[in-house]
Amino acid sequence: MKVHFFVEGDADKSFMMALFPQLPPESIDILNGKDFNDKNILRIKEMFVLGKKVCLFIDADKDYDSRLEYYTDKKAEIGDYNLFLMPDNSNNGNLESIYEAIAKNTSFWTCFETYNNCIESLNYKRTLPKSKVYAYIEALRDNENSKDLFNKTNFPKLINQHFDLNHEYLKPLKDFVNSHISQ
Template sequence: MMRSNTIFVEGVADERFIWQLAEHLFGDISERINIIKTNGCSNLMSPKKQTAYINQMKRTSADNGVNLVIFDADDDYGKKKDELVKWKEQNNVDFQLFLLPDNSSSGELEDLLELVINPENQPVMDCWKTYEDSLKEIDLPWRNGLPLTIPAKKTKIYAYLEVLLGASESEKEKIKERERNYLDSNHWNMDAEAMSNLIDFLKINLE
């Protein structure tokens, strides 16, 4: 059976997360949904690379399917939304748009992930915040007043999983974006309130 719905995401972490969330909501989705990684919003809108994405969107629409674009809002939700809506109109394609983390705020996938950890594991995140606050207080003379760099949000999520999983190579593989199990309730709560906007978006468009 043809996969009638296409979801465009930015990277491996997004693909893994959205695929498992869709499975959580709808069961076996292998014949209903096709997820395409664009490797970033700039690639989707690049004059040199956009043709393949435009063609795929038009094929999906012609097959009476739905196109969904789920990207990070990044630093400016309104700007990112306007850019994508303008691109949509210029290229005469049809898609529904959701910008992570909640389709109304600036941010990215990792902001959402931090909100959907198993609440029992909150002390891990509290410890990380203490670590970040401590870094802000450190003044190394050779840096000539420059503050230390706070690790990226991706590093925080990586560290969160690293402390929960074992030390073996097979366990460490589970930390990587392409191997994470977001359906493991010991680590994540896919029904958390922070997920409600994204869940509603998927249900409205895919049920």
């Protein structure tokens, strides 16, 4: 049975393509956020009509339990999709939590923490988890990679280069995906 994957955004798709290069890009759809709407519900239902298995990857963020409850309840309306809550299907967190855990140069995070604290001290309430990953890659990049760093072709290569894709932290995610694509 073929599998179709749904992720929240571009960054998630790039990460999945880096981690699972065997997946065809067209088998990964972007939901554009974590909320269901008429359009993405219809798209998921179409995948069921095609006889595909559907896997959904959503950030658990700050409340794993409520996120799990919401997406489990929605199955009654949409169909029996398989859910993986990032980062590890058991804890709060998101894609950025994965990046932080598997970075090859963890000392960078200290620099970014200082920068983030400074931003917050200026009363900008925002935290910058996504910028953190981009800044990490930007800081470590080779000169020759200066153009279009985060496009669909380069980003997965840079993820491969600067993150440990064999890290133990990725085991739950890899096990989940592999269990579905091998069936």
